[in-house]
Amino acid sequence: MRFDTSPAPHVIAGYTVPRVMFQVLFALLPAGMAHVVLFGPGLLLQLAVACVTALLAEAAALRWRGRDAAPALKDGSVLVTAFLLAFSIPPLLPWWLGALGTALAVLLGKHVFGGLGQNPFNPAMVGYAILLVSFPAEMTRWPVPMDVEGSRSWSELARMSVASFYGADLTTHWDGYTGATALDSIRSGLDLRYTLPELLARGDIAGTLGARGFAWINLAALAGGLYLMLRRIVRWHIPVAVLGGLLVPSFIAHGLDSGNALGPAMQAFSGATMLTAFFIATDPVSAATSDRGRLWYGAGIGLLAWIIRTWGGYPDGFAFAVLLMNLAVPFIDRYTVPRIYGRQP
């Protein structure tokens, strides 16, 4: 009897890229729910526009490059980019800005470099950073979260989100519904020579755990991230290093100057900390290669974010920290090649 032949190994685990990507989307669910409860349904609108734009941009890019679009659209990777961008931008952003950011993320962040697996930068962060420097006002205007005393009802929030999505001018109708994020308020408060304890005592900036609103989202993102680690979609190196890189210096600085420097709890549970540590920095394509390299990469992101939050021009520094460390990846990779079995280090 005759048989076909094929190369070993003949059995594989059967992991697939779509499986990885959809697990990531699934793990974002708790953070998404917290987001909607605290900041209104704006996130859902942003998600919708981001996903549609991302799929269209991906299909268009593949067509231009003369590739078959169907498998790439099904692998879910472009949806992860859309989700991460939608989670990063304010839920009140007019739809065309969300669309613009997503299109830039997919085209400029991914396809100019050759598509899946080739991009040196995290696509979602490319889109985010361009939006942030080009539209600083829109990109820093958030709804007042529901857990701030005296905030309006959720249905009011929903109406505002929809209006804002279509580009209504919020100052006429909804003045006082929007504001800066907690990190933003603290930054401007400190610049006005308030002390940190005074700012935190105000009650509209921070709660018991961290920033108003964002504390819960961070907690939910942490839960989703732990799930990904449990499912071995994400390995521990990058999240642990990001958190270490951010929290260790903030612990020291807070110990030295508690009047001005944010403590580790506040740092961990405000802004995009957990989202970055578990979902954004862990994008494997743009991260360092080896486990040891990923520790340096993650620690660099955490540290840069701390520096930008402390002294930089932007209240949250994660997007730029990620992009800067993306830039450093070839350098890190060069010096963190693992020792090969049987060879001297």
Place this chain on the structure above:
Amino acid sequence: MAARPTFPAGLALDAHKQQACGTPIVELPLPPQVVLALDQGTGYSAEPVVTVGEAVAAGTLVAHAGHPYASAVHASLAGIVVAIETREAAVPSGRSVCIVIDGNASNRIDDSVRPVADLAALSPDELVQRLRDAGIAGLGGAGFPTATKLAYARNLGAHTLVLNGAECEPWICCDDALMRSAADDVVLGALILRRAASAERCVIAIEDDKPAAIAAVTSAIERLRDEALTLAVVPAVYPQGAERQLITAVVGVEVPAGGLPADAGVVCQNVATAAAVAHWATRGEPMLSRVVTVTGSGVEHPGNVRAPIGAPLAALIAASGGYRDTPLRLIAGGSMTGRALPSDEVGLTKSMNCIFVATRDDIGSRLEAVEVPCIRCGDCAGVCPAGLLPQQLLRAAHADAHDTLRQLGLSDCIDCGLCDYVCPSQILLADRFRDARRRLQEAAAMAQKAADARERHGLRKRRQQEAATAEQQTFESVRDRARRPDDDSAGDSN
């Protein structure tokens, strides 16, 4: 026992051993014909010493091992040599010169098959030579001649013999079966091998998912009471049984890259090889048969079979109840490193530890795989036992960048297939690396050829130059003499 010693990285895999391991070893009835490949898996062939038409007995030497990487081949069946020709064979190159023997019912045994009477009196060197003559080769999968390995070990002064009973690859369980049923043979063979290698001690390593084998070997060691012989239980992590990984696990040293285990003071042999050595010592039998696992969803009754070397695989499968379902692949070896064979008419080789008849149930994951671009997730690097970065190797292989490939350690890849196994992009990594290794070897061979040619060219030039100089000197001396006809001594004393 506390934390068990192991090697870095690797992965615990589904063992799939229950299919074949429940039943005792079955003896294959003598087949009507055997096909003896003269390349037994190393790429080097023995040279025939019989001719077509010659009658042979069981145990008659039919091919002599001229090269140290070839092993002597003996008739595993009494009968007549009916063909010596190149055929399809279960070896890496796919073809080998084969000696085909048609059996007659005489069952005659060659006169040379006699118990080794003077075993204790043999020096290590003599022992090594006798094992070479007996055609003893590694039964663990590589088929490397045992004598050659032992000789290296003696030359480099190896202190430890590691007996490999890890059997880490899914589906294979012939060593397990052998250890359970013939632990005394394994232990006796271990002692003989230790003496032949002049090693101080011998460690038998078994994975912890084989409690019955561990118990059998433990009591065999107790019966023998030899201080130099110990048992090491290692975790069932793939590829624990890979030579280098096992040495790291049980001896705690690494084999230097590009070196031999003996460079680290260790020599590794398979437990089944040890049992074959015991067979040879007690009965004088050269390597005529082996135990092989016949398994997979494509055979009716999976199990372990003792069969003559050269027995057609079809006969082994028939003895296991024949094919069932739709067999899609016939694999020599296990699911991770086994080689898919094109035909079941090839003969059993010494290095074949498993015949895996796979259906879609077994190998669907690979058949249905769709390759997409690498997403650099790093899962491959996380499991690579050689400490390589397969994702970088893949890029370099794609670019055919030879220097980068060398730098990234392509030659240190042990071809275990784990990177393939975990890759979510389902890339055929191990196969790309095999290809790249072949290209690298070809490039090296070309470079060598060019260097040789240059050298030859250089030699010729030098010779021409030398000839020219000599001519010149002769000319000058003649001229000098012509000038000074009276002074003879000047030229000679120079």
